[in-house]
Amino acid sequence: xxxxxxxxxxxxxxxxxxxxxxxxxxxxxxxxxxxxxxxxxxxxxxxxxxxxxxxxxxxxxxxxxxxxxxxxxxxxxxxxxxxxxxxxxxxxxxxxxxxxxxxxxxxxxxxxxxxxxxxxxxxxxxxxxxxxxxxxxxxxxxxxxxxxxxxxxxxxxxxxxxxxxxxxxxxxxxxxxxxxxxxxxxxxxxxxxxxxxxxxxxxxxxxxxxxxxxxxxxxxxxxxxxxxxxxxxxxxxxxxxxxxxxxxxxxxxxxxxxxxxxxxxxxxxxxxxxxxxxxxxxxxxxxxxxxxxxxxxxxxxxxxxxxxxxxxxxxxxxxxxxxxxxxxxxxxxxxxxxxxxxxxxxx
Amino acid sequence: xxxxxxxxxxxxxxxxxxxxxxxxxxxxxxxxxxxxxxxxxxxxxxxxxxxxxxxxxxxxxxxxxxxxxxxxxxxxxxxxxxxxxxxxxxxxxxxxxxxxxxxxxxxxxxxxxxxxxxxxxxxxxxxxxxxxxxxxxxxxxxxxxxxxxxxxxxxxxxxxxxxxxxxxxxxxxxxxxxxxxxxxxxxxxxxxxxxxxxxxxxxxxxxxxxxxxxxxxxxxxxxxxxxxxxxxxxxxxxxxxxxxxxxxxxxxxxxxxxxxxxxxxxxxxxxxxxxxxxxxxxxxxxxxxxxxxxxxxxxxxxxxxxxxxxxxxxxxxxxxxxxxxxxxxxxxxxxxxxxxxxxxxxxxxxxxxxxxxxxxxxx
Numbered sequence: 001x002x003x004x005x006x007x008x009x010x011x012x013x014x015x016x017x018x019x020x021x022x023x024x025x026x027x028x029x030x031x032x033x034x035x036x037x038x039x040x041x042x043x044x045x046x047x048x049x050x051x052x053x054x055x056x057x058x059x060x061x062x063x064x065x066x067x068x069x070x071x072x073x074x075x076x077x078x079x080x081x082x083x084x085x086x087x088x089x090x091x092x093x094x095x096x097x098x099x100x101x102x103x104x105x106x107x108x109x110x111x112x113x114x115x116x117x118x119x120x121x122x123x124x125x126x127x128x129x130x131x132x133x134x135x136x137x138x139x140x141x142x143x144x145x146x147x148x149x150x151x152x153x154x155x156x157x158x159x160x161x162x163x164x165x166x167x168x169x170x171x172x173x174x175x176x177x178x179x180x181x182x183x184x185x186x187x188x189x190x191x192x193x194x195x196x197x198x199x200x201x202x203x204x205x206x207x208x209x210x211x212x213x214x215x216x217x218x219x220x221x222x223x224x225x226x227x228x229x230x231x232x233x234x235x236x237x238x239x240x241x242x243x244x245x246x247x248x249x250x251x252x253x254x255x256x257x258x259x260x261x262x263x264x265x266x267x268x269x270x271x272x273x274x275x276x277x278x279x280x281x282x283x284x285x286x287x288x289x290x291x292x293x294x295x296x297x298x299x300x301x302x303x304x305x306x307x308x309x310x311x312x313x314x315x316x317x318x319x320x321x322x323x324x325x326x327x328x329x330x331x332x333x334x335x336x337x338x339x340x341x342x343x344x345x346x347x
Numbered sequence: 348x349x350x351x352x353x354x355x356x357x358x359x360x361x362x363x364x365x366x367x368x369x370x371x372x373x374x375x376x377x378x379x380x381x382x383x384x385x386x387x388x389x390x391x392x393x394x395x396x397x398x399x400x401x402x403x404x405x406x407x408x409x410x411x412x413x414x415x416x417x418x419x420x421x422x423x424x425x426x427x428x429x430x431x432x433x434x435x436x437x438x439x440x441x442x443x444x445x446x447x448x449x450x451x452x453x454x455x456x457x458x459x460x461x462x463x464x465x466x467x468x469x470x471x472x473x474x475x476x477x478x479x480x481x482x483x484x485x486x487x488x489x490x491x492x493x494x495x496x497x498x499x500x501x502x503x504x505x506x507x508x509x510x511x512x513x514x515x516x517x518x519x520x521x522x523x524x525x526x527x528x529x530x531x532x533x534x535x536x537x538x539x540x541x542x543x544x545x546x547x548x549x550x551x552x553x554x555x556x557x558x559x560x561x562x563x564x565x566x567x568x569x570x571x572x573x574x575x576x577x578x579x580x581x582x583x584x585x586x587x588x589x590x591x592x593x594x595x596x597x598x599x600x601x602x603x604x605x606x607x608x609x610x611x612x613x614x615x616x617x618x619x620x621x622x623x624x625x626x627x628x629x630x631x632x633x634x635x636x637x638x639x640x641x642x643x644x645x646x647x648x649x650x651x652x653x654x655x656x657x658x659x660x661x662x663x664x665x666x667x668x669x670x671x672x673x674x675x676x677x678x679x680x681x682x683x684x685x686x687x688x689x690x691x692x693x694x695x696x697x698x699x700x701x702x703x704x705x706x707x708x709x710x
Contacts, residue, residue: 069483121703127483128703131696138692141685146677162679274490324501327494331487338484339476 012284014333018301021329025308034311037187045178046303048194049259050279052201052252053272054299056245057280059205061290062214063241064221064234065118067280067337070129071273072137073114074249077107082254082263083163086172087151095173096258103250111246115239126287130273137270144265167263173254174261194259201251206292208244217241221288252276278302278330281337305329373694374644374654377661381668388671393547395667402663403656404537404554405619409632410639410655411561412608417650418569419601420581422482423637423695426470426602428489430609431629432496433462438529438614438623439500443512447531449539452618455532459610466492467606471599478584482647482699489633497626523625533621554615561608562652577601581648638662638691641698648702665690 008016029039053071060068081103085095114132118125144163149155153171156162168174180193208214220227220237227234253272257263280290283298306326313321385395409427416424437459441451470488477484499508501522510516510523517524539553568574580587580597588594613632617623640650643658666687673683 117700121700123479124699124703126480128696128699130483130486131692131699134692135689135696138685138689142682142689145679145682145685162681274487321498321501324494324497327490328498331491331494334487335473335484335491338480338487339473 014282014336015284015297015301018282018305018329018333022301022305022308025305025312028312028316029308032312032315034315035187039307039311041187041189041191042307043300043304044188045191045194045259046307047300048177048191048198049256050252050275050303051198051295051299052248052255053276054252054279054283054295055198055201055205055292056248056252057276057285058290058292058295059208059217059241059244059248061280061285061288062209062218062221063238064224064288065115065238065241065245066125066287067277067334068129068242068245068249069126069273069277070114070133070136071245071249071276072133072269073110074107074246075253075269075272076136076140077110077246078103078250078253079257079263079265079269080106081250082169082173082257083147083149083154083167086153086167086169087149089151089172091172092176096176096254099173099254100251103254104247107247107250108243111243112239114246115242118242119235119238133273134270137267141266163265165264165266165268167265169258169261169263173258176258177255178259191259194255197255201248202292202295205244205248209292213240274330274334275302275326278333281333286340287337302329371644373642373698374657374661377642377665381661381664384665384668384672387675388668389675390668390671393545395664397548398667399660399664400548400550401619402666403660404551404558405616406635406639406663407558407656407659408561408615409609409612409636410659411558411565411652412605412612413636413640414565414645414650414652414655415568415577415601415608416605417640417645417647418581419577419598420584420648421474421485421598421601422647423640424470424485424602424605425482425489425633425637426474426485427605427609427612427636428629428633429466429470429492430463430606431613431632432492433459433466433606434610434613434617435623435625435629436462437610438532438617439510439515439523439527442527442529442531442623443510443515445512445531447535449535451532452535452614455614456611459614460607463607463610464603467603468599470606471602474602475595475598486633493630496629500625525625527623527625529617529621529623532618535618536615537619551619554619557615558656562656565652573597573600634691634695635662638694641694646698646702662691 011019029036053075056071056074057068060066078099081099081101084102085099088098090098117132118129121128146161147163149163154163154167156164177193177197178191181196182192183190209218216227216232217237217240219230220232220234221241224234227237253269279298279302280294281298282302283294283296285291285294285298306322309325310322313325385392388395409431412427412430413424416422434455437455437457440458441455446454470485473488474481474484504510504523505516505521513520515523515527536554536557537551540556541549541551541553543549569578576587576592576597577600579590579592580594584594587597609632613629617628620628639658639662640655641658642662643654643656645651645654645658669683669687670680671683673686674680676682
């Protein structure tokens with residue numbers, strides 16, 4: 001009995017509940033004879049495409065800023081990068097790399113100023129961040145409408161100005177990573193490039209955490225007073241964490257879009273922080289503690305749940321049930337994390 | 348001598364600014380914005396006035412429902428979305444049983460109240476566990492409740508929850524339709540007493556009276572013992588606890604009152620709109636109400652019904668004129684639409700930012 005309790009504590013309730021739920025859905029899927037290989041391919045793709053966005057939470061939590069609800073800040077930077085590369089008619093890997101190279105400096109600048117702002121409002125980062133993210137997305141709506149892009153791929157066919165709501169990536173960077181070294185085992189399509197890229201990003205963040213600057217950043221996040229006493233400039237470390245998070249958000253949306261096949265503009269990124277936040281929490285992270293393994297486990301569980309629930313619930317119930325389940329799971333898990341006492345003082 | 352006079356003048360000026368300008372800085376900025384927007388929109392003033400009065404009547408109740416949690420120190424209660432849901436659920440049943448007119452409206456108030464009390468109680472429990480981050484929690488709670496709400500009315504309506512009127516259900520007999528015609532209670536309150544002082548302007552006096560009663564009741568309530576306790580809790584939870592006030596209970600009551608008022612507010616809102624978007628009418632309630640209150644000059648710690656009314660007026664003025672102003676200024680009405688959404692989010696973000704900033708400086 002003691003052992004079971006310990007095990008539960010080690011695994012944590014969120015992971016346990018979501019894992020159990022996933023298991024039940026999988027059994028249902030098997031009973032309803034829904035083709036498994038297709039499901040698994042889907043899970044792998046969505047795991048890879050959402051992973052980096054979830055990974056973006058890590059530096060922010062490590063630096064003590066809490067869950068980065070202002071992820072849309074990074075996302076709009078990534079979108080601008082991708083749009084510019086399409087404007088110059090770049091395709092394939094060149095397009096992808098140029099998109100990322102344009103997005104990184106943009107995200108660095110945005111993240112820097114956002115980090116400075118967060119330093120003035122310690123303790124309220126999440127609430128303010130949320131609305132900063134929303135404002136950025138709605139402010140960018142005006143930008144998308146007025147931006148001086150000329151490529152017919154990007155702008156409305158009628159009128160000749162204003163970006164489309166969704167931009168197809170078919171002829172530019174669509175599926176570049178997904179199709180790289182892709183192969184097929186027993187009907188399961190493995191998006192090798194996508195998974196490798198995600199692994200690479202995880203590795204970079206992990207290694208950064210082990211370098212001197214990474215250790216300093218984590219120390220600043222873990223205990224501000226102690227860090228200050230040892231001579232660490234806490235504010236600077238927090239800014240670094242926010243910049244890294246924003247940059248990862250920018251890269252994340254480019255990878256997401258190439259796998260999705262479309263760039264989604266205007267109001268699409270509005271709630272994009274929520275699934276990423278939920279995923280990292282499902283993985284076992286809390287408001288002030290996170291590991292790379294949390295990202296991997298959480299993204300996998302959350303995306304697998306979404307993928308499996310779609311066909312199962314479509315058979316069992318009417319309407320768009322999968323979306324409803326997603327809303328409940330995603331927001332329920334965030335509330336759970338916010339109401340835990342161990343959450344510390346970060347708000 | 349000369350210098351002294353000057354410093355005195357500067358001082359007076361500063362005092363003047365501090366006393367009359369700073370507290371009203373936000374509403375003044377928006378007033379100017381509205382003025383510019385009105386000029387460029389080219390709309391006729393009677394049209395704008397008529398629209399604004401109508402919107403003021405239908406929205407201010409919801410905005411005022413936010414005031415009590417602010418005073419009790421919970422910040423802006425985005426959880427009024429749950430109250431709005433209670434109001435809508437009541438309207439489902441009133442429509443289902445085809446109770447019409449003012450009787451239907453009163454019945455909706457009666458049905459929504461216990462529901463809102465339960466929702467408010469639950470919200471209060473959650474918010475008591477997340478002290479210091481109530482606002483983000485209440486917002487996420489709104490999203491979460493929205494999921495539950497959809498689950499209930501997509502799956503259980505027509506199966507577990509019986510509906511007499513099959514027209515309300517989807518063709519399969521399970522789940523509510525996307526939109527519901529509220530013909531029965533449409534304008535039930537507005538039309539009770541409506542005057543038309545000038546051509547083109549209709550003033551729903553009865554609705555405005557209800558809002559007025561709420562304002563008076565609110566003022567009275569804050570002078571009662573419970574109201575005073577809420578103020579104390581809002582000032583400093585620790586001191587209030589030492590003084591023997593049950594902090595958690597007081598906070599929960601504040602949230603319950605807010606949720607109940609929001610339920611009634613949503614019913615008043617929907618009787619004016621006339622159609623209920625089953626899965627969408629409640630979603631933006633929190634956002635728009637909070638933005639209205641903040642535009643009126645309220646902060647996270649301080650709000651009055653005057654600010655609520657001014658804010659609602661200005662916010663909806665902006666709502667009416669911005670598409671036309673965008674069209675005339677930039678040649679695209681969509682810019683105006685995006686602009687007003689941006690204003691809603693931006694003003695909340697800015698208010699939270701300034702508040703957190705001041706809070707930190709105080710320490």
